[in-house]
Amino acid sequence: MKIGNFGKNVFMLAGGTAFAQALSFLLIPIITRVYTPQEYGVLAVYASIIGLLGILGSMNYELAIPIAESEKKAINVLFLSILTLTISFMVLVLLFVFIGDQFLILLNSETLIEYKYLLPIGFFFIGLYNILTQWAFRRKGFKVITKTKYKQAILQNLSTIGLGVIGIGSIGLLIGKIVGQSAGISSLLNPLVKKERGLFTKINKRYLIWAAKRYSKFPLYTTPRRYLGDITIVLPVLFITSLYGAKEAGLFGLANSVIQLPMNLVGTSVSSVFYAESASLRATDPARLKKISNKLLRNLIFIGFIPLIVLLLFGPYLFSIVFGSKWSEAGIYASLLSIAVFSRLIFKPISNIFDVFEKQKTALILNVLRLVLVLAVFGTSKYLLLNTYWTVGLYSLTMALIYFIQYLLAQKILNDAVENFEKNILVARKG
Template sequence: MLRIPQRLHNLQMSPMARGVARIMTGSVAGQGLVILCYPVLTRLYDPAEFGLLTVFSSVVGMISVVSSVSLFQAIPVPPDDQDAADLAWTALAIVTFTTVVTAGVGLVAGEQIGSLLGVPRLADYWWLVALTVFVMGAYLVLSEWMVRERSYGALARRNLLMGVGQATTQVGLGVAGVTPLGLLLGLGVGRACALGGLLSSGGLLRRARPGPRTMRAALVRFRRFPLLATPAAFVTSAGLEVPLLVVSAFYGDARAGLLGLTVRVFSGPAQVIGEAIDQVFSGESSARIRNPDGTVAAMTRTTVRRLLLIGLAPAVLLATSGPWLFSVVFGPDWSEAGFYAQLLALPYLLQFAVNPVSGLLLYLQRQGQSLGWSCMRLVFTGGGPALCAVLGAPVWVAVAALAASHVLSYLLLYVLCVRAARAADAEYRRKGSPA
């Protein structure tokens, strides 16, 4: 009879392990469907429409990540459930306020913003920008509430339905000729599945809604999140989104669409795999920091090395055959995106390998280094392509500058993580191992 090792048996029986497995199953299925739909979408929508989607999602992403002033991150903290519910309702109220402000900005300056970013049509869809900001902001808040409630089944179903909702909306409306609205609408439809955090058996609607005084008290009590976490979240998001906005502003929506597809091809699979690795690494590294054994640096190097090996073959394939591969999979209009993939293969390989270990800086109380690195990346990735555009360089030079900026940024991030881990290991050895 086959005997299961006790350690593996414990993992199989662990509620946390089962929860993670259920969530990841939903994520892989949902995001896998979205990725598989890209060859269909590129034949239903043209590069300019993808460019509008790229700018739309970048603007929405940067606003929504700070729409609750990072209060959603504090939801798991309060020991009392009602205190946590007060905090969640406060965060939703702030998301609503941010949505109203976003809508007002669109009314006043929507046309100017669209022209500045190279997509004048953005002004026609600013109503959807505001609506999607609300949906995505609420998604972050309600997701964190479901995590607190350990509603792992609801999270798994949400992740699956998020992919199904996005894919069916974008493909269905594209087939019906409702373009480019189908692309834009799909972004928010999937996230609306997070409403399960309101409606489920443990949802917020079953908790008393706080009054203004209670909300104010919750905001004051957790003020460190708005003051410290919000700037960091915005800078981190901007480091990824600003380069796409720069390309759109200087080179037009079609080029932004081509680059946006390239980024999605890289980031989709990397996000699914990277999240799983990040969860494992976070659990292991935080445990070794709490109970040090002098192996944090070795684990960090080993994790990055293994991820490099996992991502090497796809990166080499795209670096050598990008234009041909994109033409076959996405259609002949997208071969230029394959050339961008050749330029970005190395930086995205480094991002895939290093990102999952970057949380180490936070666990080791190196928040200042983490924020400093995010600011530096924003300057490099936004400033490099912008400088190329101002000097009149062709778009491929701007993309090459973006690639070089990412390479330098993630090499530096790796060095920072390894140095921090070595310092923690050295501190453990200096104090001596426990008897």
């Protein structure tokens, strides 16, 4: 696929995400006026717990769908992913039925006890959407993925605002979140059911067992690696809730969700397309893949630099004007977090190389280090009784450092792939 088509696919996904993020941004001032920081804090904790649980849904088997060598293997990986998700969902339901309250207390998330059964529901919808999205990536179905972004944005925001207006409190935010997570699943499922239903006849027990063994690196290394990576993103909300209260968690949650706009608008779209392209080029032209990664870095730095400066200089003022005076403190958090978000924007998409070249063990080791450093930040903050600004600032700098190291390791993997590819060509010519 030409680089021009790569860019076209990025812009297609980015267009859908742009609409979703623009709509969300335009409606946040309404949401922040019908919900309080404390209520928003409940949503922040919910999103954090879902982030911790969601990565375990299908044990990341779905990431093998785009790189499976044949259609028969791919459809069995798809079914294996859904089967794994279903089993995980049932286990989670039983967990919340019998020890749900104790589990949430352990995570300093008592605010979710009365909403605990919404967690398994959100867990299942996130997992199913992710699995079907990977099948769409295999089919280069970027158009249908883009349409799901429209649906998610419209339905989530309308339901959130509608429920907020009638004054039902925090549960309105949570239901809105679930609606947003589930929207688009039917759009992703329809092409598979209507046009490729013949593939279902190729699903059998022998190939399911083969797929579970062949792609075992994904649950063995990718799942703990991504879990450790995501936990460093969601831990701040849990720690801030525990150390400083739900109000501060709500302020932090708003700041974090708003400044993730550049990442979600560009970074996620680039990351998705880069993963799909990497799956195609890893064995045929790693040198081109290397060139694409270098070009991406330059472009992402250019795109993210201006938002970084604006947030650093005017964060508190902008938040106060746009979201209301009671949210001005969130602008300070936004300024502090902008360094980490900028680093994630420019470095994270290229880090998909770990999965593409099946270097999950290396990535797992890196994320163990990442978790240790983040825990050290919050441990230090608690021991020294640091205020929230120092805590968030230290966390932001730590995450920026980790993203940079992650990028350097991804580049090394690419360089090694190019070198090995060229050696194999020379050997083939001599032979």
